[in-house]
Amino acid sequence: MxxxxxxxxxxxxxxxxxxxxxxHSYVALDGTEHxxxxxxxxxxxxxxxxxxxRCVRCGKxxxxxxxxxxxxxxxxxxxxxxxxxLVTLCAGCHRTGPNSKHI
Numbered sequence: 001m002x003x004x005x006x007x008x009x010x011x012x013x014x015x016x017x018x019x020x021x022x023x024h025s026y027v028a029l030d031g032t033e034h035x036x037x038x039x040x041x042x043x044x045x046x047x048x049x050x051x052x053x054r055c056v057r058c059g060k061x062x063x064x065x066x067x068x069x070x071x072x073x074x075x076x077x078x079x080x081x082x083x084x085x086l087v088t089l090c091a092g093c094h095r096t097g098p099n100s101k102h103i
Contacts, residue, residue, distance in 0.1 A: 032080040043081055044069050051088035060090045068094040
């Protein structure tokens with residue numbers, strides 16, 4: 001098993017048992033995850049890998065530093081950092097998306 005796969009498995013296990021690196025990260029009673037610091041960085045990598053390093057809207061290949069992780073349901077409304085509420089976008093699609101303030 002590669003180091004990246006092992007780290008990914010450890011991350012999944014830590015999240016399943018509710019053990020976080022950042023003391024401010026937590027799981028709310030409704031099951032939504034609220035991640036900060038290193039926990040948020042790891043979640044960004046999980047989303048980026050899941051979306052195969054591409055913008056889910058236009059399909060552009062992205063380097064990790066170019067990828068912007070967007071909340072399907074805006075964080076201001078639900079603060080849900082679970083994988084199913086997150087997608088990888090390029091900067092252009094993120095600026096013009098439905099949750100964008102730039103429209």
